[in-house]
Amino acid sequence: MTAPASDASASFQEFFRTEAACGAVLVACAATALVIANSGWAGAYERLWHFPVTLGMGSHALSLTLQQWINDGLMALFFLLIGLEMKREALGGELASPRQAALPIAGAIGGMVVPALLFAAASGDSAARGWAIPMATDIAFALGILGLVAPNAPPGLKIFLAALAIIDDLGAVLVIAIVYTQTIAWGALAMAGGIVAVLAALNWRGVRQLSPYLIVGLALWYFVHESGLHATIAGVLLALAIPMRAPLLRLEHALHGVSAFVVMPLFALSNAGVVLGGSSSARVTLAVVLGLVVGKPLGITVAAVMAVRWRLATLPAGVTWLALHGCAWLGGIGFTMSLFITMLAFNGSPLIEAAKLGVLAGSAVTGVVGAILVRASLRVPSVTA
Numbered sequence: 323m324t325a326p327a328s329d330a331s332a333s334f335q336e337f338f339r340t341e342a343a344c345g346a347v348l349v350a351c352a353a354t355a356l357v358i359a360n361s362g363w364a365g366a367y368e369r370l371w372h373f374p375v376t377l378g379m380g381s382h383a384l385s386l387t388l389q390q391w392i393n394d395g396l397m398a399l400f401f402l403l404i405g406l407e408m409k410r411e412a413l414g415g416e417l418a419s420p421r422q423a424a425l426p427i428a429g430a431i432g433g434m435v436v437p438a439l440l441f442a443a444a445s446g447d448s449a450a451r452g453w454a455i456p457m458a459t460d461i462a463f464a465l466g467i468l469g470l471v472a473p474n475a476p477p478g479l480k481i482f483l484a485a486l487a488i489i490d491d492l493g494a495v496l497v498i499a500i501v502y503t504q505t506i507a508w509g510a511l512a513m514a515g516g517i518v519a520v521l522a523a524l525n526w527r528g529v530r531q532l533s534p535y536l537i538v539g540l541a542l543w544y545f546v547h548e549s550g551l552h553a554t555i556a557g558v559l560l561a562l563a564i565p566m567r568a569p570l571l572r573l574e575h576a577l578h579g580v581s582a583f584v585v586m587p588l589f590a591l592s593n594a595g596v597v598l599g600g601s602s603s604a605r606v607t608l609a610v611v612l613g614l615v616v617g618k619p620l621g622i623t624v625a626a627v628m629a630v631r632w633r634l635a636t637l638p639a640g641v642t643w644l645a646l647h648g649c650a651w652l653g654g655i656g657f658t659m660s661l662f663i664t665m666l667a668f669n670g671s672p673l674i675e676a677a678k679l680g681v682l683a684g685s686a687v688t689g690v691v692g693a694i695l696v697r698a699s700l701r702v703p704s705v706t707a
Contacts, residue, residue: 345466
């Protein structure tokens with residue numbers, strides 16, 4: 323069952339406004355983390371995020387550091403929101419039509435493959451595990467800059483960038499599930515599979531109250547975490563089970579503010595504190611920067627051009643190639659997802675600081691260039707292919 327077009331359109335407009343506002347908050351949080359990590363408060367900063375927090379009792383207690391609770395727990399809400407947005411757009415929104423979906427899908431594929439290849443070529447064997455770091459796009463930062471420099475941009479341009487970022491993040495979710503899972507606890511995984519079946523049964527029986535899904539979703543998170551898969555995967559699995567129409571839109575509305583102004587800022591504060599000049603491998607930093615600054619704009623733009631030339635897709639109304647190329651640069655703002663994958667790829671490795679520095683530097687460059695190009699495109703007449 324699909325959502326009415328008016329509901330989908332209103333939901334997208336709310337999504338765009340919220341993510342745009344979140345971008346400014348993320349900039350402030352990232353800057354704060356950088357300043358503290360390079361000040362006399364650096365030691366206290368590290369101790370805070372590594373403070374152990376235990377929930378539960380006895381054999382069912384789960385003890386994680388504060389940073390791990392944010393990365394594994396709160397970020398599951400972010401992934402739940404991504405899953406809900408993807409489902410809404412695919413079933414009743416801008417990606418419901420194959421013709422509409424073809425352009426952002428092509429751009430997303432190019433924007434994942436080319437950066438990964440560039441990173442692999444530039445990083446060396448010791449850092450090969452981080453090939454997925456430059457694949458993802460930070461939705462909040464990208465839409466935030468677009469909303470700031472081009473508030474009156476054509477709707478098709480906003481939709482292209484949002485859909486591109488969502489598809490990128492979905493690709494990142496698959497990579498996390500397949501690549502960054504080291505060991506599997508099969509008993510816990512079987513329990514997680516059984517809980518997914520329960521969620522599917524709730525949907526099939528027509529249950530429209532959110533509370534049963536959320537309660538069962540908590541159990542799903544626990545067993546996914548215990549299985550060895552990254553716990554945030556539970557958020558995406560839960561999203562697939564949430565019914566369309568009112569339940570999905572209601573939950574999406576509730577999660578927007580929490581994700582934008584609580585989850586992601588806390589993630590930025592706890593993960594963006596890079597000690598400048600203290601990284602151990604300039605090669606890894608360069609590989610990440612190349613992936614984001616060269617690979618992302620090149621991969622997205624070339625793939626989009628090929629999709630249009632091969633008549634698989636068309637440029638959205640009012641959108642120029644310069645504007646689309648500007649959005650391709652904005653797609654290189656990896657920040658949240660790139661930092662997240664960095665934590666998974668190099669956890670416990672001295673390469674982690676070098677990779678984080680590359681993410682911050684690459685995201686800053688692509689954000690500035692993308693803003694300039696999009697702004698310039700507003701003065702260029704629209705030409706369709």
